[in-house]
């Protein structure tokens with residue numbers, strides 16, 4: 290599908306895998322604690338890859354305490370592009386930092402769809418995240434209609450360029466991209482290994498074009514969309530796939546732990 294992949298990032302796999310659980314609008318504080326304590330028990334000794342949990346805002350405080358001094362890191366699911374002020378209902382990066390949040394998911398397709406978040410807004414949020422030393426996980430991905438119309442490459446190029454606009458090379462190197470084909474999210478349909486590899490390789494290529502090759506070599510690209518224990522091993526072994534953003538299967542201790550273990 291993609292023509293000019295002259296930037297070959299598939300030679301090595303020097304990037305550490307990062308597997309994040311996106312709990313979306315699920316889990317009370319008590320349920321969140323149950324889950325994260327289970328994850329800690331199961332995965333407390335894993336050093337080979339980065340493990341992140343992204344609970345809803347209301348559980349960040351308690352989950353943060355539960356994973357203190359562990360190998361599990363904390364992420365949020367969204368944040369404001371503003372640092373403070375009259376923005377009712379919004380949460381600023383600095384507020385997330387109070388709970389030792391390290392990562393923040395930005396521009397998830399559900400927010401693009403339901404809250405009409407644009408690439409330009411996502412870019413502002415990514416800059417605000419870096420301003421507070423949070424690592425953004427910027428989500429991109431095409432719809433089924435776009436893929437079938439042969440527009441995947443074009444759609445991704447626009448999303449990658451515009452959602453990361455204004456980041457300098459240093460900031461880009463500390464940014465994570467999540468490639469989540471919209472048709473694979475919560476549907477049980479996963480991209481094939483060939484589709485995932487081809488698309489991730491294209492995104493690494495794009496980063497080389499927009500920033501430079503050394504930046505592209507640093508940026509980790511997670512795959513998201515119906516990742517489960519049975520497909521994690523194959524997906525995570527692909528040269529340009531550097532981790533996973535897991536929705537449904539991250540809500541249960543066993544399946545999340547198995548995804549991580551199968552990825553090592």
Ligand code: PGA
Pocket residue numbers: 311469473474475476477513514515516534535536537538
């Ligand atoms: P899913 O969700 O694993 O349930 O498909 C992934 C996501 O939305 O990040």
